[in-house]
Amino acid sequence: MPLNVLMVASEAVPLAKSGGLGDMVSAYGAALRDAGVEVSILMPAYPGALRRALGKTPVGRLAGLPGGDATLIRAQMPDSGLPVLLLQMDHLYEREGLYRDPGGRDYLDNLVRFASLAAAAARIARGIRGIKRPDVVHAHDWHAGLTPLFLKLGGVRARSVFTVHNLAFQGNFPLAMGSWIGVPPELLAPALTDERSIEFYGELSLMKAGIVHADRVTTVSERYANEIMTPRFGHRMEGVLQSVARKVTGITNGIDMEVWNPEIDPLIARSYSAVDVSGKHACKRALQQMFGLEREPFAPLVAIGSRLTEQKLADVVVDAIPAMLVQHPRLQFAVLGEGETRLEQRLIALAAQWRGRVGVHIGYDEARAHQLHAGADMLLHGSRFEPCGLTQLYAMRYGTVPIASRVGGLADTIRDYSLDYGRHGAATGFLFERESVDGVVQAVDRALDAFGNPSLWHALQRNAMERDSGWGRPVARYGELYAALTETRPVTARRRKDAKGVESALRAQRETVGATAIVPDAGLAMSA
Numbered sequence: 001m002p003l004n005v006l007m008v009a010s011e012a013v014p015l016a017k018s019g020g021l022g023d024m025v026s027a028y029g030a031a032l033r034d035a036g037v038e039v040s041i042l043m044p045a046y047p048g049a050l051r052r053a054l055g056k057t058p059v060g061r062l063a064g065l066p067g068g069d070a071t072l073i074r075a076q077m078p079d080s081g082l083p084v085l086l087l088q089m090d091h092l093y094e095r096e097g098l099y100r101d102p103g104g105r106d107y108l109d110n111l112v113r114f115a116s117l118a119a120a121a122a123r124i125a126r127g128i129r130g131i132k133r134p135d136v137v138h139a140h141d142w143h144a145g146l147t148p149l150f151l152k153l154g155g156v157r158a159r160s161v162f163t164v165h166n167l168a169f170q171g172n173f174p175l176a177m178g179s180w181i182g183v184p185p186e187l188l189a190p191a192l193t194d195e196r197s198i199e200f201y202g203e204l205s206l207m208k209a210g211i212v213h214a215d216r217v218t219t220v221s222e223r224y225a226n227e228i229m230t231p232r233f234g235h236r237m238e239g240v241l242q243s244v245a246r247k248v249t250g251i252t253n254g255i256d257m258e259v260w261n262p263e264i265d266p267l268i269a270r271s272y273s274a275v276d277v278s279g280k281h282a283c284k285r286a287l288q289q290m291f292g293l294e295r296e297p298f299a300p301l302v303a304i305g306s307r308l309t310e311q312k313l314a315d316v317v318v319d320a321i322p323a324m325l326v327q328h329p330r331l332q333f334a335v336l337g338e339g340e341t342r343l344e345q346r347l348i349a350l351a352a353q354w355r356g357r358v359g360v361h362i363g364y365d366e367a368r369a370h371q372l373h374a375g376a377d378m379l380l381h382g383s384r385f386e387p388c389g390l391t392q393l394y395a396m397r398y399g400t401v402p403i404a405s406r407v408g409g410l411a412d413t414i415r416d417y418s419l420d421y422g423r424h425g426a427a428t429g430f431l432f433e434r435e436s437v438d439g440v441v442q443a444v445d446r447a448l449d450a451f452g453n454p455s456l457w458h459a460l461q462r463n464a465m466e467r468d469s470g471w472g473r474p475v476a477r478y479g480e481l482y483a484a485l486t487e488t489r490p491v492t493a494r495r496r497k498d499a500k501g502v503e504s505a506l507r508a509q510r511e512t513v514g515a516t517a518i519v520p521d522a523g524l525a526m527s528a
Contacts, residue, residue: 002037007042009021009025025140029080042084056073058073066116067113117147118147141169150182287301287371291334294357300451301375304335338364379395379401401447
């Protein structure tokens with residue numbers, strides 16, 4: 001019988017998304033399904049998820065969860081047909097934001113909201129009529145961190161895997177709230193008295209619960225698994241991780257190589273490939289028009305597409321941009337993102353000051369992201385820490401050469417240009433060490449020097465576009481992990497034999513953004 005895996009997550013595209021977590025859960029789930037695993041996703045029934053999911057059928061009631069009673073709904077993803085279980089608790093999930101209110105404040109009942117999700121996963125794993133019991137319950141990030149603990153408390157036989165997507169966000173709450181969600185008192189005692197405790201510096205930590213109680217712990221890149229064992233990247237959790245190091249594994253994320261494919265992407269101005277990149281010129285013109293930039297075909301165009309936060313080094317980048325503009329009179333920047341208000345405002349001011357050379361759009365949508373990667377020459381992706389990063393993988397797929405910090409998954413996925421790599425034709429981008437204006441400026445200078453050499457630049461583009469960033473290798477590694485836990489045959493990854501999944505994904509994108517891929521908008525340079 002095929003292995004059965006239940007994935008537990010707070011988001012999954014296209015039903016709900018706030019960042020890379022939602023991308024990974026859906027793409028990995030589909031790749032796992034294509035490898036022959038029975039997989040389903042359990043997530044909250046947010047209003048948007050209920051609107052978008054297909055084939056919704058109530059399964060039954062789940063009584064006595066930490067947040068009260070719930071309705072469990074079986075459905076399918078609209079793009080991939082992947083099975084999804086929606087936990088409907090309108091008093092907890094029927095809100096505008098996934099985690100925060102419109103003012104940017106965390107919902108005060110987030111502990112109860114996500115404890116209910118974990119408790120529902122444990123209930124499903126124990127056995128519910130009409131749903132096959134999973135062999136493995138795979139919980140993702142702090143929102144699902146209580147899942148392995150609740151599995152143990154419920155005496156469930158399913159094995160558990162917990163994936164750390166970003167250790168900086170830990171789900172820490174007042175310790176006194178532990179009893180409200182059903183955590184035994186001994187597991188709330190100071191960690192020195194019980195190694196099973198989820199107490200963390202005087203609070204209870206959902207991230208720690210997942211790390212301590214899961215049978216296996218994974219991170220979303222190999223390097224990040226080592227980094228988080230150190231004080232620099234451990235966010236005070238390094239001691240906990242060191243104590244369970246034997247069960248921690250790094251597995252670098254993949255991406256959907258068909259959805260992110262410039263040869264068939266319906267959202268970009270013109271298709272192109274690694275063999276013939278001429279269509280990228282039309283995409284560049286469209287991007288310049290969209291962001292109100294001067295229509296110069298040979299001007300180097302640098303994209304920035306990420307959250308505008310200090311983690312993403314945005315505070316340093318906004319200081320570095322003016323210096324680069326002065327030093328390189330034809331250089332252009334197109335910025336797509338949102339985050340800290342002060343950083344957003346500084347970027348908007350730069351767009352006003354450098355009209356025609358800096359374009360800024362505050363916000364995010366999938367169509368603009370595709371157009372950004374297709375039209376830019378380079379991607380500037382600084383980060384103080386990066387568990388994996390998907391943006392650089394998307395960019396490379398489109399021949400947009402990344403310039404990134406040498407941390408975490410960025411260092412795992414980008415081969416830095418040097419004389420050695422250049423001789424062997426393996427380089428795919430540029431990495432830099434320092435978290436400073438000079439570090440950013442010097443890295444961009446290196447890239448611009450290469451950009452001035454067309455044959456070298458085309459080689460870098462080709463290397464990047466031909467890199468295999470798909471889910472084949474990650475699925476195989478997760479399959480080995482599942483097999484070791486369940487004593488079953490390893491999972492073997494395989495490509496889809498038909499284009500139905502690809503076509504449905506592209507059709508869903510068209511329906512989301514409309515029939516027109518590029519909408520000229522010269523006013524974006526000043527938009528907020």
